[in-house]
Amino acid sequence: MDEQLKSELRRQGVVATSLQELYNWGRKSSIWPLNFGLACCAIEMIATTMARYDLARFGAEVFRPSPRQADLMIVAGTVTKKMAPQVVRLYNQMAEPKYVISMGACAISGGPFKQGYNVLKGIDRYIPVDVFIPGCPPRPEALLDAFLMLQRKIDEQQLTGPARPRHLQAEQPSEFSVPQYSEHDLVPTRNDAVWHAPLVNISNAGTNESGRD
Amino acid sequence: MSVLTEVSIDTISQPANDHLHGDLLEISMGPHHPSTHGVFRMNIVLDGERVVKLKPVFGYLHRNHEKIAEHETYLGSMPYTDRLDYICSITNNWAYALAVEKLAGIPVPERAEYLRVITGELTRLQNHAGLIGFLLQDMGASGTPLMYAFREREKILDLFEALTGARMMCNYMRFGGCRRDLPSGWMEHAQKVVDGFPRFLDEFERLLRTNEILMARTQGVGIVTREQAINAGISGPMARASGVNYDLRKVDKYGIYDRFSFRVPLGEHGDVYDRYMMRLLEMRESLDILKQAMRDLPSGPIMDPNTKIRNFRPKAGEAYGRIESPKGELGFYLISDGGPNPYRYRVRPPSLINLTLLEQMCLGHNVSDVVIILGSVDIVLGEVDR
Amino acid sequence: MNLEEIKSQIEANVPGCSLEIIPNASPSGQHSLLVDPEHALTVGSFLRDGASPRFDYCSNVTGVDWPLKETTAKQKTKKIVDGVEKEVEEAVKTSTGDYLEVVYHLFSLEDRQGPLVLRMRTGDRAERVHLPSLTPVWRSAEFQEREVYDLFGIVFDGHPDLRRLLMWEEFTDHPMRKDYVDPDDYEYEPTAHDEVLKRTQAHYAAQETPSGAEEAR
Numbered sequence: 183m184d185e186q187l188k189s190e191l192r193r194q195g196v197v198a199t200s201l202q203e204l205y206n207w208g209r210k211s212s213i214w215p216l217n218f219g220l221a222c223c224a225i226e227m228i229a230t231t232m233a234r235y236d237l238a239r240f241g242a243e244v245f246r247p248s249p250r251q252a253d254l255m256i257v258a259g260t261v262t263k264k265m266a267p268q269v270v271r272l273y274n275q276m277a278e279p280k281y282v283i284s285m286g287a288c289a290i291s292g293g294p295f296k297q298g299y300n301v302l303k304g305i306d307r308y309i310p311v312d313v314f315i316p317g318c319p320p321r322p323e324a325l326l327d328a329f330l331m332l333q334r335k336i337d338e339q340q341l342t343g344p345a346r347p348r349h350l351q352a353e354q355p356s357e358f359s360v361p362q363y364s365e366h367d368l369v370p371t372r373n374d375a376v377w378h379a380p381l382v383n384i385s386n387a388g389t390n391e392s393g394r395d
Numbered sequence: 396m397s398v399l400t401e402v403s404i405d406t407i408s409q410p411a412n413d414h415l416h417g418d419l420l421e422i423s424m425g426p427h428h429p430s431t432h433g434v435f436r437m438n439i440v441l442d443g444e445r446v447v448k449l450k451p452v453f454g455y456l457h458r459n460h461e462k463i464a465e466h467e468t469y470l471g472s473m474p475y476t477d478r479l480d481y482i483c484s485i486t487n488n489w490a491y492a493l494a495v496e497k498l499a500g501i502p503v504p505e506r507a508e509y510l511r512v513i514t515g516e517l518t519r520l521q522n523h524a525g526l527i528g529f530l531l532q533d534m535g536a537s538g539t540p541l542m543y544a545f546r547e548r549e550k551i552l553d554l555f556e557a558l559t560g561a562r563m564m565c566n567y568m569r570f571g572g573c574r575r576d577l578p579s580g581w582m583e584h585a586q587k588v589v590d591g592f593p594r595f596l597d598e599f600e601r602l603l604r605t606n607e608i609l610m611a612r613t614q615g616v617g618i619v620t621r622e623q624a625i626n627a628g629i630s631g632p633m634a635r636a637s638g639v640n641y642d643l644r645k646v647d648k649y650g651i652y653d654r655f656s657f658r659v660p661l662g663e664h665g666d667v668y669d670r671y672m673m674r675l676l677e678m679r680e681s682l683d684i685l686k687q688a689m690r691d692l693p694s695g696p697i698m699d700p701n702t703k704i705r706n707f708r709p710k711a712g713e714a715y716g717r718i719e720s721p722k723g724e725l726g727f728y729l730i731s732d733g734g735p736n737p738y739r740y741r742v743r744p745p746s747l748i749n750l751t752l753l754e755q756m757c758l759g760h761n762v763s764d765v766v767i768i769l770g771s772v773d774i775v776l777g778e779v780d781r
Numbered sequence: 782m783n784l785e786e787i788k789s790q791i792e793a794n795v796p797g798c799s800l801e802i803i804p805n806a807s808p809s810g811q812h813s814l815l816v817d818p819e820h821a822l823t824v825g826s827f828l829r830d831g832a833s834p835r836f837d838y839c840s841n842v843t844g845v846d847w848p849l850k851e852t853t854a855k856q857k858t859k860k861i862v863d864g865v866e867k868e869v870e871e872a873v874k875t876s877t878g879d880y881l882e883v884v885y886h887l888f889s890l891e892d893r894q895g896p897l898v899l900r901m902r903t904g905d906r907a908e909r910v911h912l913p914s915l916t917p918v919w920r921s922a923e924f925q926e927r928e929v930y931d932l933f934g935i936v937f938d939g940h941p942d943l944r945r946l947l948m949w950e951e952f953t954d955h956p957m958r959k960d961y962v963d964p965d966d967y968e969y970e971p972t973a974h975d976e977v978l979k980r981t982q983a984h985y986a987a988q989e990t991p992s993g994a995e996e997a998r
Binding site for chain 2: 221224232234249259265268300318319
């Protein structure tokens with residue numbers, strides 16, 4: 183529909199919309215996050231829901247303790263190898279459509295604790311992530327920004343065609359394999375269906391040359 | 396006297412002829428649970444609603460702080476201490492700085508000591524305020540007390556941000572002093588926050604001190620006696636709620652705590668209510684200390700000029716330094732072999748050791764009481780698992 | 782509080798135990814007492830109940846790994862070589878370590894004294910790693926000894942519930958030991974440097990068909 187006509191009609195008190203817009207508007211305005219904190223970032227996440235930053239303005243203050251009722255998992259903090267299977271299992275238990283915000287340096291890559299033997303080097307090795315927020319911990323404003331980014335992402339989704347999101351494609355998986363504890367490490371150490379090592383030429387690392395080709 | 400209470404599931408007898416008596420139910424509470432204050436897990440065996448066995452499971456936030464510190468320089472570990480008990484970063488810095496100062500014999504200038512007391516007590520205020528908010532949330536007072544508590548916490552975090560550049564991860568202390576002096580106008584702002592804080596406490600106490608539901612839920616629940624507390628190494632407000640008169644600010648008089656007059660509140664019953672009240676009373680004493688420290692703050696340097704920041708290599712030896720953190724006795728045990736990294740770096744986590752008696756406190760109570768007993772211990776998983 | 786005094790108190794009350802004072806050169810001046818494992822439990826009970834001051838509060842339990850360390854120092858000695866006295870340099874080998882150690886920090890609540898630092902050492906780092914648990918004396922050691930068992934592999938005899946504390950049950954290593962090798966999961970390092978760079982390069986060298994390197998070409 184012509185945008186100009188639409189705004190003209192709106193001024194007359196007539197709201198014209200498409201099913202896709204209505205559907206996306208409904209979903210983006212009521213993202214219910216999972217009540218799920220891991221570490222330091224969780225405190226900033228709680229601060230975001232409190233009176234000062236007031237996440238309720240974006241329709242997302244209803245933190246659900248059960249993954250069955252939640253749309254969004256905020257991975258707020260360091261994911262240890264001991265915790266990683268539980269995180270993946272919680273993600274699998276969430277109903278589609280579901281989104282993941284990877285909050286803070288630890289959830290992205292292991293952050294300052296990257297060299298720890300029990301620290302997972304990024305939750306995106308096991309589950310797909312929609313928005314990454316850098317910071318240690320990110321400020322509440324950064325989390326709000328990630329929220330708005332996720333809302334834009336939902337707003338742009340097509341309901342039909344090849345570019346439609348995962349939950350509308352029957353052949354796409356909605357569950358991912360849960361890693362198992364083993365004698366020295368998790369098995370497997372990554373899910374190759376989700377994560378590929380980025381193209382980095384390690385032989386250039388440590389020199390002034392850029393690591394990327 | 397044996398202080399170990401061993402409950403094995405085989406020894407819990409079930410009445411044979413009681414057909415109303417059901418089977419025991421084993422549940423795993425956590426690591427994802429809204430009331431476990433992070434990724435803590437308890438394996439609980441229930442007889443109806445009653446807890447007959449409880450085993451805590453740790454390690455879901457074990458991020459290898461001690462191992463990483465062995466590969467870091469002494470100063471390089473300072474930002475990591477922020478992330479131990481991530482609600483009280485400044486007191487963690489302080490404990491670590493104190494241990495290194497003991498190890499290397501570094502003096503601290505007077506103004507820095509005052510700044511440490513001021514920031515440390517502000518940290519205690521925001522920790523205790525947050526804790527009672529969370530505790531009441533666990534009790535079912537959904538939202539409101541926590542909102543009140545976070546309102547006050549944000550005011551203190553603003554002060555931290557103005558002083559150190561970060562809301563939570565302050566990284567403020569250095570060996571032999573503090574990193575940065577007060578920015579202009581900070582003291583007036585802090586004075587306002589400190590002067591306004593009693594209003595919050597009064598409001599909170601008026602609402603909840605003698606609230607009937609609160610008293611019914613907390614009094615007589617999760618009792619720890621004085622002897623048990625000492626033997627189990629319980630420290631901090633939790634030990635004092637059981638009547639153990641042991642506050643490191645009075646005992647060790649580290650820093651300049653001998654210059655301030657303040658009282659150490661003690662509990663009589665050692666139950667959840669006493670632990671809750673202990674936090675409220677300690678906040679009042681912290682405000683007293685803050686008032687005195689802010690009044691007497693001298694001018695002068697904030698770092699010992701002879702301290703080496705780079706190439707800091709303490710002589711071979713070891714030291715154990717401890718402070719009264721808001722959670723209890725936070726200690727750092729360092730072994731140096733003369734190199735730039737500590738040979739062994741150990742954190743004595745008050746949160747972990749305060750959980751020693753968790754099973755004993757919960758036995759015989761309802762599963763809903765487990766949540767508030769755990770809440771009253773005041774744990775932060777970053778410190779429990781390190 | 783005088784460590785010598787406490788040592789003689791223990792020696793008078795716990796017959797047969799052997800104690801040694803380990804001096805500490807740092808300005809903290811916290812010297813420690815090495816206790817033989819056979820009598821550690823009796824020494825612990827005596828310190829808790831009979832000593833003066835009574836050490837009723839065990840604050841901290843730490844594991845320390847001391848792998849075998851051989852140092853060769855050159856020493857000049859005077860020797861008579863062919864009837865003439867000469868100064869000869871000789872390499873003297875000394876080896877230290879090869880044991881695991883557990884350190885207890887005790888305090889007295891009543892007399893507000895401490896810390897009294899107790900140490901115990903295992904026979905070696907592989908087979909003889911048993912030490913008596915002091916949890917029956919101080920309950921506060923319960924979780925901390927489990928942690929030491931988990932991360933260092935010291936087996937505490939007499940511990941009521943000796944399981945891994947932090948790592949999962951299937952885990953077989955003891956990661957806080959100095960010779961522990963991390964799992965090799967350095968597939969992606971955007972800004973590798975120093976230690977991490979070495980590990981990353983080792984990771985790609987270890988793979989026969991390096992997936993990351995192949996993609997990079």
